[in-house]
């Protein structure tokens with residue numbers, strides 16, 4: 588028998604009484620079309636090297652990347668962020684290989700767009716995959732030199748646009764890069780190529796599995812002179828202001844889960860769509876707990892991604908994109 592307490596005027600539980608009602612009042616919807624799947628590309632054929640610290644991801648050659656993209660599109664995930672694992676012999680101080688004619692990354696983009704013209708391909712613009720120093724910018728006497736890096740990033744971006752990337756993704760955190768990239772793209776006629784700027788990218792401990800995948804950890808020092816201090820929130824507004832002025836089409840917050848407050852803050856203050864990068868270490872934590880049987884993946888995975896969307900992200904970049912899309916289908 589239900590006790591009746593007439594003094595309770597408001598009963599929020601009424602709107603939770605059945606799944607039908609819960610659907611009516613659900614505030615956040617996450618669909619596979621909101622997700623971007625990151626992919627690690629390596630030169631060669633028939634390669635599929637699972638990343639031990641990130642078991643949902645693999646270093647793949649183009650043939651396997653094409654197969655993955657085909658099945659992703661079948662599940663409603665149409666956007667992809669491609670990262671290259673560049674052989675050490677192709678690295679130098681000025682990242683020459685990043686815009687070389689025979690670059691396998693640019694070649695792959697052409698092939699992917701040829702086969703899947705409706706897909707959205709997002710690039711990575713930064714020196715670190717191609718740099719013998721392993722830093723996102725040009726290194727001189729142990730310092731990262733901002734203004735020498737900018738024209739290199741601009742050249743890289745134009746080469747990527749030319750290779751078919753729909754959106755370039757500057758992830759380097761140099762000052763002024765969005766403006767110089769926008770100008771270079773426009774000058775070269777790529778005024779329809781978008782820029783997803785890594786606006787608030789933090790010097791985070793959660794990039795470990797990604798650096799394992801690409802072997803891209805800095806050879807010396809850390810990234811604290813260009814990536815943001817995890818203790819800072821207001822500084823993200825300065826970065827967002829500048830990126831907006833310089834012409835960014837998306838503002839990214841990275842990592843996502845540990846920076847939900849930043850996502851919320853940017854989405855409240857800017858009308859440019861917010862992208863959130865659910866990074867390798869954040870995925871790895873969840874996977875490890877689930878593999879141990881400590882968390883239920885089928886429940887924790889969608890809850891995790893929904894929390895990022897609820898905070899204000901339009902776009903979520905996650906290694907779990909395919910698992911989420913499969914879960915939606917079931």
Ligand code: PBG
Pocket residue numbers: 711712713715723758759793794795796797798810865866867868
């Ligand atoms: C580097 C880059 C990094 C990631 C994306 N681009 C790592 C870094 O800054 O060292 C990390 C992504 C992830 O951890 O999933 N330009």
